[in-house]
Amino acid sequence: MTRNLVISGETLTGKTLVALAAAAKFKERGMTVSYFKPAGEKSYALSDASRAVDEDAVLMKEVLGMDADLGCICPVVRTMSSYDELIRIGHDELLQKILDCYEKISGASDVVIIEGTAAPWHLLHVGLSTPQIAARLGASVVCLVNFPDITAIDEVLLQRDFFRQHGIEEIGIVLNMVPPMLKGAIEGKIGKFLDDNGVHFCGVIYQHKELFSxxxxxxxxxxxxxxxxxxxxxxxxxxxxxxxxxxxxxxxxxxxxxxxxxxxxxxxxxxxxxxxxxxxxxxxxxxxxxxxxxxxxxxxxxxxxxxxxxxxxxxxxxxxxxDLIGSVNPEDHEKIEVVQRIVGEAINLDCLGF
Known part of the structure; x- marks a missing residue:
């Protein structure tokens, strides 16, 4: 049976970095892995007049050697001007397109890594936000939150409550871009606080120039x-x-x-x-x-x-x-290996039963 892992977070929280690392960890276990991004952002550098593509879909297709068409790996590709168009098309048609492509992508895969929208609440206006998609596909969820200081703990709880509102009772959290000076607090009180408040603590990614620069x-x-x-x-x-x-x-x-x-x-x-x-x-x-x-x-x-x-x-x-901060190009094999090593060591997907 295929398991689904949704990776959620706002822009520049490292969703694609975690997707790369998670895919590598699953493959090390001998599992077949696919990638799916229900709704992405148009890359003007990679798109042409015939079709719009999402750059993360291009990257993961290359890294995983997927045969699927980019138009199905990321079936809804939007721009800032496409909100009216999405409303016109409507929830039912968009959802059906996403589900049809998911069936093609999942195939015989052991795990499908599903990358969320640019922010978890994006596409809420057409009922296709990240928690709504996760609930529909019965996915486990890991949320990424940038954690520059202790006040970001409130954002963690906000993410927890937002997913609960849409039927996702349990989520994992990975804290990202954490200053090394917070290591003691993270490994002590903060990690325990999260576990005590209904959030599975799945790892911490400290500030690292090789990852984000x-x-x-x-x-x-x-x-x-x-x-x-x-x-x-x-x-x-x-x-x-x-x-x-x-x-x-x-x-x-x-x-x-x-x-x-x-x-x-x-x-x-x-x-x-x-x-x-x-x-x-x-x-x-x-x-x-x-x-x-x-x-x-x-x-x-x-x-x-x-x-x-x-x-x-x-x-x-x-x-x-x-937009280049934390980005990875398909041709940059050395950077991909660095991401898979550093992030792979930082996250623990056993927290979600994987």
Missing amino acids: PTIRDILRALDGQMIVGEDNLDILIGEFMVGSMIPENALKWFRRAKNKAVITSGDRADLCHAAMETDTNLLILTGGLGPDFSTVARARELGVSVMMTDKDTYSTGQIVD
Whole structure:
């Protein structure tokens, strides 16, 4: 009998990272594994005029070697403008499409890993939120919650209550992006508190740059950019992104707040470029198709700071690079192995009886 595992969480909580790790753990046990994402997000980089595809579906199809069509691995692919269209189509037709594809995907699989929507409550307006799908498929559920500090424990309980409202009485929790300084509290009082309050504690993923930090190569590909300086530094990890748009007097104070960062600014802001390079900066991303002046290039080469140019505006660039945090490309086999190792050691699916 096929078992279903729903992986739920908001955007950037590591759902796909856990899916990769869980799939590897199941396969190590000799189980056949499939992946299903009932409702995903359109990837404009991977979609074409003939069809819209979800990037996580592309990744998992490749990793698991699935023969199924992408249109069935992720049957509902939406954009921000598609909400009206989903209402027009209606719950019954959308659900039937999802169930038909699930039957094809599950086949002879021992386990189907089902990735939830961008947030658990998304598609609630058409009755297809993550807990509603989980209840329909009789799935076990593990929720991912980013846990930067103790106050996030309230979000854990909110997730518990939301799933209970839709008939899912038991859920597992994986705490993600946890600062190492909280290790003692997590392994002590917090873990016990969760277990005592009807939540199965299934693991903790501590902040780890290899998991969540994109490389300059990833950024270059996503922005369709051009390297001006640092063509040999494409594998350097970027720990944080900052936008430079302030007056020069405030720039240094702002830029000193982050290490191993990329600074996004207009190519004609040489003052901000120089200020950024006086702090711990790995990359300058110059927007608007405006290249750096000679002094910026010379200083970047002197300090070993990479410089990239993109035609995209600063706002769009910021949105694109934010989506790279914790992302994995199908071609990046080394990153996939790192994810499967680190996350695999961090999670314990025995908490849900797997």
